Amino acid sequence: MTAIDLGLPGLAGVPTTDEPQKAKDYKSDQEVRWCPGCGDYVVLNAVQSFLPSLGLKRENIVFVSGIGCSSRFPYYMNTYGMHSIHGRAPAIATGLATARPDLSVWVVTGDGDALSIGGNHLIHTLRRNVNLKILLFNNRIYGLTKGQYSPTSEPGKVTKSTPMGSLDHPFNPVSLALGAEATFVGRALDSDRKGLTEVLRQAAEHRGSALVEIYQNCPIFNDGAFDVLKEPGEAAQRLIDLEHGKPIRFGAEGEFGVVRAGFGSLEVAKVSEVGEDALVVHDAHLEDPSYAFALSRLSTQDLSHTVTGVFRSVRRATYDDQARAQVEDAKAAKPADLAALLRGKDTWTVIA
Amino acid sequence: MSTGVDGGTAATGAQRPPAVTKLDRVVIRFAGDSGDGMQLTGDRFTSEAAAFGNDLSTMPNFPAEIRAPQGTIPGVSSFQVHFADYDILTPGDRPDVLVAMNPAALKANIADLPAGGTLIVNTDEFIKRNLTKVGYAANPLEDDSLAAYQVHQVAMATITQGALADTGLGKKDAERCKNMFALGLLSWMYHRPTEGTERFLREKFAKKPDIAEANVLAFRAGFYYGETTEAFAVTFEVAPAKLAPGTYRQITGNTALAYGLVAAAQQSKLPVLLGTYPITPASDILHELSKYKQFGITTFQAEDEIAGICAALGASYGGALGVTSTSGPGVALKSETIGLGVMTELPLVVIDVQRGGPSTGLPTKTEQADLLQAMFGRNGESPVPIVAPQSPADCFAAALEATHIALKYRTPVLLLSDGAVANGSEPWLIPDVDSLPDLTVEFATEPNGPDGTFWPYVRDPETLARAWAIPGTPGLQHRIGGLEKADGSGNISYEPDNHERMVRLRQAKIDGIEVPDLTVHDPSGKARVLVLGWGSSYGPIGAACRRVHKRGHAVAQAHLRNLNPFPKNLGEVLRSYDKVVVPEMNLGQLALLLRGKYLVDVISYTKVAGLPFKAEELQDVLTDIVKGVDAA
Numbered sequence A: 001m002t003a004i005d006l007g008l009p010g011l012a013g014v015p016t017t018d019e020p021q022k023a024k025d026y027k028s029d030q031e032v033r034w035c036p037g038c039g040d041y042v043v044l045n046a047v048q049s050f051l052p053s054l055g056l057k058r059e060n061i062v063f064v065s066g067i068g069c070s071s072r073f074p075y076y077m078n079t080y081g082m083h084s085i086h087g088r089a090p091a092i093a094t095g096l097a098t099a100r101p102d103l104s105v106w107v108v109t110g111d112g113d114a115l116s117i118g119g120n121h122l123i124h125t126l127r128r129n130v131n132l133k134i135l136l137f138n139n140r141i142y143g144l145t146k147g148q149y150s151p152t153s154e155p156g157k158v159t160k161s162t163p164m165g166s167l168d169h170p171f172n173p174v175s176l177a178l179g180a181e182a183t184f185v186g187r188a189l190d191s192d193r194k195g196l197t198e199v200l201r202q203a204a205e206h207r208g209s210a211l212v213e214i215y216q217n218c219p220i221f222n223d224g225a226f227d228v229l230k231e232p233g234e235a236a237q238r239l240i241d242l243e244h245g246k247p248i249r250f251g252a253e254g255e256f257g258v259v260r261a262g263f264g265s266l267e268v269a270k271v272s273e274v275g276e277d278a279l280v281v282h283d284a285h286l287e288d289p290s291y292a293f294a295l296s297r298l299s300t301q302d303l304s305h306t307v308t309g310v311f312r313s314v315r316r317a318t319y320d321d322q323a324r325a326q327v328e329d330a331k332a333a334k335p336a337d338l339a340a341l342l343r344g345k346d347t348w349t350v351i352a
Numbered sequence B: 001m002s003t004g005v006d007g008g009t010a011a012t013g014a015q016r017p018p019a020v021t022k023l024d025r026v027v028i029r030f031a032g033d034s035g036d037g038m039q040l041t042g043d044r045f046t047s048e049a050a051a052f053g054n055d056l057s058t059m060p061n062f063p064a065e066i067r068a069p070q071g072t073i074p075g076v077s078s079f080q081v082h083f084a085d086y087d088i089l090t091p092g093d094r095p096d097v098l099v100a101m102n103p104a105a106l107k108a109n110i111a112d113l114p115a116g117g118t119l120i121v122n123t124d125e126f127i128k129r130n131l132t133k134v135g136y137a138a139n140p141l142e143d144d145s146l147a148a149y150q151v152h153q154v155a156m157a158t159i160t161q162g163a164l165a166d167t168g169l170g171k172k173d174a175e176r177c178k179n180m181f182a183l184g185l186l187s188w189m190y191h192r193p194t195e196g197t198e199r200f201l202r203e204k205f206a207k208k209p210d211i212a213e214a215n216v217l218a219f220r221a222g223f224y225y226g227e228t229t230e231a232f233a234v235t236f237e238v239a240p241a242k243l244a245p246g247t248y249r250q251i252t253g254n255t256a257l258a259y260g261l262v263a264a265a266q267q268s269k270l271p272v273l274l275g276t277y278p279i280t281p282a283s284d285i286l287h288e289l290s291k292y293k294q295f296g297i298t299t300f301q302a303e304d305e306i307a308g309i310c311a312a313l314g315a316s317y318g319g320a321l322g323v324t325s326t327s328g329p330g331v332a333l334k335s336e337t338i339g340l341g342v343m344t345e346l347p348l349v350v351i352d353v354q355r356g357g358p359s360t361g362l363p364t365k366t367e368q369a370d371l372l373q374a375m376f377g378r379n380g381e382s383p384v385p386i387v388a389p390q391s392p393a394d395c396f397a398a399a400l401e402a403t404h405i406a407l408k409y410r411t412p413v414l415l416l417s418d419g420a421v422a423n424g425s426e427p428w429l430i431p432d433v434d435s436l437p438d439l440t441v442e443f444a445t446e447p448n449g450p451d452g453t454f455w456p457y458v459r460d461p462e463t464l465a466r467a468w469a470i471p472g473t474p475g476l477q478h479r480i481g482g483l484e485k486a487d488g489s490g491n492i493s494y495e496p497d498n499h500e501r502m503v504r505l506r507q508a509k510i511d512g513i514e515v516p517d518l519t520v521h522d523p524s525g526k527a528r529v530l531v532l533g534w535g536s537s538y539g540p541i542g543a544a545c546r547r548v549h550k551r552g553h554a555v556a557q558a559h560l561r562n563l564n565p566f567p568k569n570l571g572e573v574l575r576s577y578d579k580v581v582v583p584e585m586n587l588g589q590l591a592l593l594l595r596g597k598y599l600v601d602v603i604s605y606t607k608v609a610g611l612p613f614k615a616e617e618l619q620d621v622l623t624d625i626v627k628g629v630d631a632a
């Protein structure tokens, strides 16, 4: 059978409600226990404020997490939830999403959880395109184990476990996801409520795996990791916000833009030098992931150019839709006759 | 008694040689190169025996390499089938007939053939190069080294090629059919029905009709060869066995286990999600189940062992029956998730088809050395029920029992099969589907906590199973996870007293699982020695006990199917014998548990050769012990 795209909207099959919902309906009775000032609070609030707009029945939403600070997230959501084991949330969520088409399944994970111990599950979930929304809180540090470098830490980082500086070359989560041919990849800053909400909205509407990288500040072990993206003077020079169908342009006055460079790569240029027509018009729906990948490579870990918004959003048949379709096809084609199965073809009878 | 399949042969109307010897049982071993199709040959002979109504038991033995170097000892693949006119328990210790397709097969197997045994060799392969490859200085067919056996030298490849000369098939392809020639010859010798094999070949090669016909022709050529040469003066008959009335089929352990899970899906009315990763010798469970989607079964071949069990647990959380299948190395990888299942108290069936260990060990050989891993192989106090099937057909009932426990008590259950049970086969009295147990579960639909809340860790007072509400149930939203739970509410709790209570509650739940009492088989009624086994050693132990009994000694036999919790009467049974012997294919793992729990000094008899016990060796061990006790 070839892959079938059933053409379903992202949340098809999940029951909706007409009852108006508020952010507080999504708050559980559990006391939130992140450190004061942790970026996780902002994301939690953004998610709780955003979910009512989907109009789904709360009991049909599930948050599954792994291990790490951000993985406490499900406890604070008044939905169903599972706080599982380190790195395995995408695999658990895959089973859940495959078994239950009527659920909206969200995975909450961090840079250590998703990219270190759980790297294998992440890439395989993305290539299968399971209908899951994965929120990857990237604070570039291990918080829960008290401050060791993570797979997204900048090289040379001095931490408790690397007193002479870390030696690892880091992952760029967006590049990694695109390398795995994820059908939806977005990025947002914890402090940018509007941008984050917009990416979440598009992720929710996408049928298939959606990876959303959220830059999240850990004031305790890696404070200010993303401050350059928040400082008034700096932010505009560095942040490149994507909008599908619009030329990619940024800077306080829109003085910079993104243009094509050699071998399919992209670079930043001054609009005054290259002219408006040279600017790349963002197309999130391009089948070939190379373009989105090039966007993710506009700068290194140094955040000199940080792209936010939706890099890629393409349609591809989801694993879980197809798995269910196979079961339905088989049910339609042959009866579920247990007695016939047990008898098989060759039997013999012993008479008393 | 009658047989369901007509016994007509390919040689209808032809003359039979006059001498027919009646036997009560025969053990045949087909041995050849991995590429010679010995598993298929053995399997077909087995089906013929089944169709004829014999009791039977089989033991395949093949290398872990898919194609080990041709013609070498490591590349030898064999299939042993034991068939009889009475109920037998094992695939047989030693063959009565050895079919050796090449020098390597002869060399690797001849030591098992007792003096006087029948040896049928394919002489075409006994050329200098092949002989040297396995270290034969001289051709054993030409000196007197095989004088102790009744040797039949047959140029199987040459004759097969001759028989297929007119088919237009290439020499190489024609030569490949020699295994069917061997099967035809043996089918003639033992008066086997042949229709089934011909039908099978035509179905198997439906897309290549010329190959199908060539195989049928080769099969018939073997049959006619027996009939027309004078080399075989005698043929043999093994009458159908007087098994309990009913309809039977032949089944392997892995297939029976897969059927058990299909039945569990039907009886529980739950969809099944098998999350798994290919591993020998468990992969056939995946292959089987992937064919039965019409029963609401989804098979997920994951990126690794961990993802396999995680997906299964995720499905269970969603109200499906999560199942994962693997072997020992895979259980090692799945341990953390089994622990999560213990903590979240979700149903999960974990199948471990044990093989030789440690590490990669002996992938295609059998062992029972994962018992302690199943029992204790997780961090913390993490009790898990264990069920072990005793024979291939028993895998069906064991799968149903494991599912029953998982669903009723909301717990991961370890189903400990092994290589011998998984790949071996025997007749199976097909159960009446109306007699299968009801496995339906009730999900929580109403709040059970204070102020209309739902508390996921409120327990059933009888079973101690927790309330199970699945996502999608309005008003019962709750969160579970791997952190310690507060008794009742299920909120995170680091309270010392709560942890103490929860650890003891989880243990008490598993300890309280209802398992049937252990029954003891003591035909004499006055045995002072008990043999206690578990898992696949049931057959050899049973066969050994029969022989000890025949020799006029009294010995009692009991077999454990539930390894955790043990049957309630186990301690009492152990204490009522002067001596308890525990044979195991490990270094004494059950013995360790029994001594630790019951303070009974059992005699541990162990073997870790990658092969099942032989009834013969157990018979000697038991006889010595019984004599010793009687003399004391």
Ligand code: SF4
Binding pocket: A033, A034, A035, A037, A038, A039, A040, A069, A070, A139, A143, A144, A217, A218, A219, A220, A221
């Ligand atoms: S350690 Fe860092 S990431 Fe973790 S809760 Fe505290 S501030 Fe947040």
